[in-house]
Amino acid sequence: MKMKLLSIVVPVYNEEANITCMYERLIEELSPLPFNYEIMFIDDGSSDGTLEEILALAERFEGVKYISLTRNFGKEAALFAGLKRIRGDAAILMDGDLQHPPELIGQMVRGYEEGYHQVVAKRSRTGDKRIRQMFSVLYYKMVNSITDVDLADGEGDFRLLSRKAINSILQLSESNRFSKGLYSWIGLSKKIISYENVTRAGGQSKWSFGNLVNYGIDGIISFNLKPLRVCFYTGFVILFLSIVYIGITFYDIMTEGIGAPGYFTTISSILFLGGIQLISLGVIGEYVGRIYNETKRRPNFLIDISNAEEYDEP
Ligand code: UDP
Ligand code: MG
Numbered sequence: 001m002k003m004k005l006l007s008i009v010v011p012v013y014n015e016e017a018n019i020t021c022m023y024e025r026l027i028e029e030l031s032p033l034p035f036n037y038e039i040m041f042i043d044d045g046s047s048d049g050t051l052e053e054i055l056a057l058a059e060r061f062e063g064v065k066y067i068s069l070t071r072n073f074g075k076e077a078a079l080f081a082g083l084k085r086i087r088g089d090a091a092i093l094m095d096g097d098l099q100h101p102p103e104l105i106g107q108m109v110r111g112y113e114e115g116y117h118q119v120v121a122k123r124s125r126t127g128d129k130r131i132r133q134m135f136s137v138l139y140y141k142m143v144n145s146i147t148d149v150d151l152a153d154g155e156g157d158f159r160l161l162s163r164k165a166i167n168s169i170l171q172l173s174e175s176n177r178f179s180k181g182l183y184s185w186i187g188l189s190k191k192i193i194s195y196e197n198v199t200r201a202g203g204q205s206k207w208s209f210g211n212l213v214n215y216g217i218d219g220i221i222s223f224n225l226k227p228l229r230v231c232f233y234t235g236f237v238i239l240f241l242s243i244v245y246i247g248i249t250f251y252d253i254m255t256e257g258i259g260a261p262g263y264f265t266t267i268s269s270i271l272f273l274g275g276i277q278l279i280s281l282g283v284i285g286e287y288v289g290r291i292y293n294e295t296k297r298r299p300n301f302l303i304d305i306s307n308a309e310e311y312d313e314p
Contacts, residue, residue: 007088011078012096045072117188232282239275
């Protein structure tokens with residue numbers, strides 16, 4: 001029987017200090033496995049010696065593949081590029097800063113052999129700043145209550161994907177990628193392995209506080225239209241309240257006469273129109289939202305198994 005191929009996908013951006021060490025640690029874990037392997041480095045437009053390090057490795061070792069992007073497109077895009085060009089029967093996605101311990105590869109591969117399509121290495125938050133821990137707990141509570149996909153803290157990109165999972169991910173070709181949501185969206189069987197948080201080996205994290213906030217917003221926006229709906233409902237509430245207010249004040253005026261002239265008419269028209277405007281914005285929002293979803297061109301479904309071929313119109 002032909003040996004299966006395992007692809008390791010590593011997006012790197014300014015990681016010159018870590019490439020060689022990463023390679024050595026990977027080899028240590030990969031060579032005892034009953035798999036052929038390829039290591040795919042994606043240089044995400046690094047401005048330091050990262051690419052040179054990779055090229056030097058690729059020259060010496062056949063198992064090293066690489067893609068170099070024309071500029072820094074971000075980790076999500078780099079991963080996508082990598083997934084498109086690997087040939088493995090399964091792939092493991094890892095960071096290039098040794099925060100994802102290669103020692104877990106053995107366990108992940110075992111999960112794959114047991115038949116799981118996704119084997120996720122879930123990291124604990126030990127060593128993270130208290131405040132960041134608190135924010136992430138709150139964030140995930142909120143996201144899970146308003147979006148349609150399940151996201152879990154600590155379950156990031158460090159995971160093994162079967163060929164089927166890889167192909168499913170490749171079908172989601174939207175340009176604004178929120179991969180945590182995508183892994184959850186495709187479904188398929190999943191096994192979780194836990195590990196202790198590790199701090200970066202060298203270089204610097206590319207996440208600033210602002211990046212994290214943006215990432216958080218992406219997480220909410222790319223998986224539902226509920227924020228738009230908030231507008232719609234607020235409009236209804238304001239409209240309802242303004243009608244109640246107008247009714248009561250009108251009754252007062254009829255029974256007790258006008259207090260301050262002009263006040264009633266001004267306030268009631270502002271409230272009433274405000275309500276109507278918010279509702280209209282909500283309606284427009286719904287349409288924009290639909291268009292937004294369509295432009296992503298996500299497939300409407302993914303087939304698990306079927307005994308019928310796709311029907312071609314004659
Ligand atoms: N990375 C990338 N492109 C980017 C930013 C990061 O390919 O624009 C890579 C980076 O080299 C590393 C991984 O993505 O291998 C994770 O990045 P980082 O360590 O900065 O994130 P953190 O671990 O702090 O979440
Ligand atoms: Mg890191």
